[in-house]
Amino acid sequence: MYTLPTLLLATxxxxxxxxxxxxxxVGKDGKTFTPQVVSAEVGDQVVYTFSPSHDVVQSDFSSPCAASADGIYSGPFSGTEDGKKKFLVKIENTDPVYYYCSTEKHCQDGMVGGINVPKDGNATIDAYANAAKTVPESNRPDALRKGELLDDQGLATATPSATPDPTTTPTESSSEPTGTATEPESTGAAAVLGGPGSVNAGLAVVLGVAGWFL
Incomplete structure (x- = not known):
C-alpha cells in the first residue's frame, strides 16, 4: 500500500x-453583566444573552448612563423568557468600551460592563460604576446600532442601517444562536477559515485522489 505523497497531504x-x-x-443574576468585563481581540465576537427587561447601551467613560453618539445598542427586550434574545457585536478594535443597562435605575445601581476596560488607573469599570451612581437618569438610542440580533442558526435577523431611522422599532428576536461560548468567560472557541463545508470538500478531493495510490 502506498502512502499519500507529501504534495497531496499539503492540500x-x-x-x-x-x-x-x-x-x-445580561441580567441573568439580577442587575449584572456576567462577566462584567471582557478582554477581546480584533475579529472576536461578543454575544449578549438577555434576561427580560434589560438592554446594552454603549456610553463614553466621561458620561455614564448616557448613550454615546455612535455606540452599540441592542434594542429593548420585552420578552418573558431568559436567553430568548441574543445580540452579536463584532470587535473591530481594542479600544475600551463601556456600556450599561438603560432600564429604570439599573445603570445607577451598578449594572454596567465593558470590553477591554483598563484593570487599573482612573478608568476602571469600578470608577465608571461609581460615577454612574450620581447620574439622575439613563437614556437610550432610538434604534438598534452596531450589532445583530440572532436566530436559532446564529444568523442575523435584524441589523442596523448606515443611518438608523429614529422612528424605527428594532426587530425583536426570540431565538438562540449556535456556535457561541458555553461559559461566561471566553472559551477560546475556534473558527475554521473557509468554514466546515470547505474542509469537507477538501478532504473529499484528497481521499478521492488517494484512491489512485491504494
Whole structure:
C-alpha cells in the first residue's frame, strides 16, 4: 500500500484558530453583566444573552448612563423568557468600551460592563460604576446600532442601517444562536477559515485522489 505523497497531504485544509466568541449574560443574576468585563481581540465576537427587561447601551467613560453618539445598542427586550434574545457585536478594535443597562435605575445601581476596560488607573469599570451612581437618569438610542440580533442558526435577523431611522422599532428576536461560548468567560472557541463545508470538500478531493495510490 502506498502512502499519500507529501504534495497531496499539503492540500488538506488547515484548521486555523480564528475569532473567539465571548458570551455575556445580561441580567441573568439580577442587575449584572456576567462577566462584567471582557478582554477581546480584533475579529472576536461578543454575544449578549438577555434576561427580560434589560438592554446594552454603549456610553463614553466621561458620561455614564448616557448613550454615546455612535455606540452599540441592542434594542429593548420585552420578552418573558431568559436567553430568548441574543445580540452579536463584532470587535473591530481594542479600544475600551463601556456600556450599561438603560432600564429604570439599573445603570445607577451598578449594572454596567465593558470590553477591554483598563484593570487599573482612573478608568476602571469600578470608577465608571461609581460615577454612574450620581447620574439622575439613563437614556437610550432610538434604534438598534452596531450589532445583530440572532436566530436559532446564529444568523442575523435584524441589523442596523448606515443611518438608523429614529422612528424605527428594532426587530425583536426570540431565538438562540449556535456556535457561541458555553461559559461566561471566553472559551477560546475556534473558527475554521473557509468554514466546515470547505474542509469537507477538501478532504473529499484528497481521499478521492488517494484512491489512485491504494
Amino acid at each position: 488538506i485544509p488547515t484548521l486555523t484558530l480564528a475569532a473567539k466568541v465571548h458570551t455575556v449574560f
